[in-house]
Amino acid sequence: MWLxxxxxxxxxxLAIVLISNIHxxxxxxxxxxxxYALINLRLxxxxxxxxxxxxxxxxxxxxxxxxxxxxxRTNHSRGxxxxxxxxxxxxxxxxxxxxxxxxxxTDALKIWVKQTLTRVHMTDLSWSTRIGVADAAYTAxxxxxxxxxxxxxxxxxxxxVQFKRTPCLEVIPVWEDEMEFQTxxxxxxxxRFGAVFTAGLRLMTRVLKVEGGWRMWFRxxxxxxRKHKQKLKEQHHxxxx
Numbered sequence: 757m758w759l760x761x762x763x764x765x766x767x768x769x770l771a772i773v774l775i776s777n778i779h780x781x782x783x784x785x786x787x788x789x790x791x792y793a794l795i796n797l798r799l800x801x802x803x804x805x806x807x808x809x810x811x812x813x814x815x816x817x818x819x820x821x822x823x824x825x826x827x828x829r830t831n832h833s834r835g836x837x838x839x840x841x842x843x844x845x846x847x848x849x850x851x852x853x854x855x856x857x858x859x860x861x862t863d864a865l866k867i868w869v870k871q872t873l874t875r876v877h878m879t880d881l882s883w884s885t886r887i888g889v890a891d892a893a894y895t896a897x898x899x900x901x902x903x904x905x906x907x908x909x910x911x912x913x914x915x916x917v918q919f920k921r922t923p924c925l926e927v928i929p930v931w932e933d934e935m936e937f938q939t940x941x942x943x944x945x946x947x948r949f950g951a952v953f954t955a956g957l958r959l960m961t962r963v964l965k966v967e968g969g970w971r972m973w974f975r976x977x978x979x980x981x982r983k984h985k986q987k988l989k990e991q992h993h994x995x996x997x
Contacts, residue, residue, distance in 0.1 A: 773800065775949070776948070780946065782943050784941045792810065792812075792813075793809070794807070794808070794809050794810070795809075796808075804830070804831065806829075821847065823842055824840065824843055825840055860972065861963060862966060868958060868959055870916065872955045873916045874917070875951040875955070877946050878945050880942075881910075881924065881942070882940075883910075885937075885940075886938040887928070890933050902927050
């Protein structure tokens with residue numbers, strides 16, 4: 757009787773977890789040289805909350821690229837983890853190389869990505885932009901380009917995820933004698949925990965279909981883990997200087 761009760765409780769608990777939603781709130785703001793990004797994750801009915809903040813994105817030069825300052829915080833841990841990430845040409849090439857390895861190590865990875873994205877529900881999306889180039893005629897032309905670009909991007913996205921509301925898009929021309937660029941993007945998404953779990957199982961199946969695929973993925977994960985440990989060690993060292 758006790759064993760049956762424990763098994764029933766475990767099944768109910770698993771069902772509650774699988775039907776729960778993972779909520780994602782993303783915000784990006786840019787005003788001239790000031791950049792800010794924020795990602796909020798809420799899962800397991802709000803019991804777990806993760807906040808990933810990028811308070812500063814600084815462009816150094818063409819060689820050094822961007823210096824991205826990050827802050828990560830969870831509701832079940834004390835303090836926050838801070839770090840700096842340098843994004844340059846070398847880093848982008850390395851990411852591209854890793855993506856190529858994933859494509860070789862996984863059977864039809866692009867199809868898997870598309871299948872997973874169809875389970876994502878876009879509950880809200882707003883994107884506002886103020887732009888001016890210190891000339892009325894050119895400002896009107898650039899405003900049209902920005903409208904076109906936004907329409908194409910949102911149109912493409914609508915074929916990938918499910919929109920629950922019509923996106924709110926806005927482009928405001930600034931008729932002044934100074935250059936002006938300000939944009940703010942905010943979106944809310946959700947996906948069922950069960951859909952993520954199923955996607956994980958499908959990914960494993962596709963990896964096992966490729967000869968040596970799991971070894972390539974294992975090496976990638978090992979490399980990422982090594983980098984993470986090295987970054988934590990550097991942060992710990994810098995905090996004591």
